[in-house]
Amino acid sequence: xxxxxxxxxxxxxxxxxxxxxxxxxxxxxxxxxxxxxxxxxxxxxxxxxxxxxxxxxxxxxxxxxxxxxxxxxxxxxxxxxxxxxxxxxxxxxxxxxxxxxxxxxxxxxxxxxxxxxxxxxxxxxxxxxxxxxxxxxxxxxxxxxxxxxxxx
Numbered sequence: 001x002x003x004x005x006x007x008x009x010x011x012x013x014x015x016x017x018x019x020x021x022x023x024x025x026x027x028x029x030x031x032x033x034x035x036x037x038x039x040x041x042x043x044x045x046x047x048x049x050x051x052x053x054x055x056x057x058x059x060x061x062x063x064x065x066x067x068x069x070x071x072x073x074x075x076x077x078x079x080x081x082x083x084x085x086x087x088x089x090x091x092x093x094x095x096x097x098x099x100x101x102x103x104x105x106x107x108x109x110x111x112x113x114x115x116x117x118x119x120x121x122x123x124x125x126x127x128x129x130x131x132x133x134x135x136x137x138x139x140x141x142x143x144x145x146x147x148x149x150x151x152x
Contacts, residue, residue: 005041016072042089053077058090059127066094068104105145117148
């Protein structure tokens with residue numbers, strides 16, 4: 001079951017993201033950052049329990065640009081289409097907000113490619129660079145994530 005995140009989910013979201021970051025799958029996020037962007041997150045919760053199997057966020061970057069970020073699916077939940085469902089929920093919300101250009105920075109090019117995202121030069125996402133990337137420890141010389149966009 002997919003739902004929007006609640007305040008009680010923040011510590012689980014934080015743990016999931018930072019465990020994944022520790023494996024080199026994404027960049028870490030602080031608790032403060034997650035609290036500040038909580039309304040961006042979708043949660044996959046297993047029916048009949050409160051076990052969170054996955055999280056993903058849709059962040060508005062600019063008037064014509066949204067980002068899918070912080071996608072994590074717990075190892076024991078992988079292979080069930082949960083990641084796809086989470087990304088599709090983010091895309092659906094972006095469309096509802098009339099945002100038709102959606103991007104992600106990812107190490108999982110194949111996954112996002114199957115969803116219709118195409119790889120682009122990071123420089124084509126100047127709004128992201130000016131809003132977030134310049135604060136990253138990997139900016140500008142060490143960023144190894146692929147920039148991918150879907151235009152709807």
